[in-house]
Amino acid sequence: MEELLQAQLDAQRAGEAYAVVTIAEASGSVPRKNGKMLVFFDGRTLGTVGGGPAEQMAKRDALAAIDAGENRFLHYNFPSPDGASCSSRLSLLVEVFQPKPLLVVFGGGHVGTSLLRLAKPTGFRALLFDDRTEEQIPEAVSLADRFVRVENVERDILNTSIPTGAFFVLCGHDHAVDGEALAAALQKSPRYIGMLASRRKILSLFAMLKERGVTQKELDFVHTPIGLDLGGETPQELAVGILAQILLVKNGKDSRVRL
Template sequence: MKDIYEVMNDLLCSREDFVLATILEKSGSAPREQGTKMIIKRDLSIEGTIGGGILEAMAIKMSADIFKNKRFVIREFTLSNEGASAIGAACGGSLKLLLEYINPDDEAMNFIYKKSFELKNKGDNFVFITRLDEKENYVTGIDKWICTETGFYGQENDMTQKILRKVRKNFKNIHFHNVREDDRLYLVEPVLNSESVYIMGAGHVSQKIAVVAKMLNFKTIVLDDREEFANRENFKTADEVKVIQSFEDISHCVKIDNRSYIIIVTRGHGYDKEVLAQVLKTDAKYIGMIGSKTKRDFVYKRLMDEGYTAEDLKRVHCPIGISIGAQTPEEIAVSITAEMIKVRRES
């Protein structure tokens, strides 16, 4: 599944206009969070979701006018219990939705979204800033900026510098929010921890990998079928720790895309082959499996007997990690995460 920034980049490169829907605010049990985005194309098909059901139907209907007048609108929606039920929420809530026209002929717009895609593809953290003039209701590329920890993209002015100084003071902990300055609304959207690492197995090596991966700004998810191993006591820094029923079917509990890094370290290698067979069917950016060359060859032969090809298996880093003579769990963690960095920076 393509990331929303990749879809936007593809559309702009193809000179296709679209309407971008963004949830600005939410309260109650509205199903999606602030910052959630959905793309509405000219044919009214969509990419992504802002919650489904009535809400998306209304957004799509409104987009027809936006394509005509090429302006943005901000609308508040109150979901009754009945309406909330239609989109999978337990009870009613409310949200504020931004619908903006994205013009492929606006070179500044093309540049800023291309840059956001490049940064996200590299795994760099950044903050996307959009100026919304509610009197004009018109957004161009010069109303958008990108701020990284050390870089800035867009047309600089005194007001954006003021906002950037605030952003950089708390860069890694900043949240999606709106700022009102000079009678305009500025939308501040952090794109942080954009890459995820799934650690399949919760042993001693996994504990060290989780610590180092988090330091490198990966969203870190640990999975195991043993609660005594997969718990917060053992993985204090991980973003998520999941106890699963079985490694034989992980599709229901993970969402693997081309921003995902997979580390296969199941207990005693008992489920490594089963996990590898499943993740080879995804477009994961990195797949690494721990073990010797002998173990690797055995697993590969079994997979090829099942119909996997040599080309499929070229995607796998096994033995996992950069060769540094690692022996301890800490050294192995450094070796593996160094290889992940290499993949991140070379892609």
């Protein structure tokens, strides 16, 4: 039990979705009358509700519940192996735990810091990447739930645990570094990527990425110009426009609207 609790805490800290599957009722010749199993978003499991085909079905249905983001009550009937009329029954409660959405900010400059300041009040956890030290960008680091200093940008982002469906904002300070960050972000199954850059810079970066094999379809996924055009030019106003666009994506609205 202690191992299961620790695994849940670890998943919550990592921002990973998971389900707790608990035997609610069991009758007949089921392997277990009580038990609990964790099913993680990537298919990993811990604990057991009896093993065998029933557990495989429970895992499958728990993953479906995670994808749907809803709790479920599952019922399974198994015929008696000797052909008797009395079958075995198993009822399972599936409780889904979805983390807050993750905002990934690359670049702790003025716009990045302003965006991080808005993350928590709007329900996001925030992960900050930057190639500078904590001492160089103390305010941005203090606003993030987690800070990762990168040396090899693409490698370090790829090696960081980031759940599927994260929201990426790339607002770095170096042309080449931003390209590496974008290449990594495209491989992280994001729900949103936005990039703060001039048209000239974007065209140059996209040409470089195409040479590396990135498809036009992947590049079309990137929001640039980034954010809703609210008419402002300050970092704070730009951050509000960026977050507004992210919220449109999160809530299933048209994020390509430019006001």
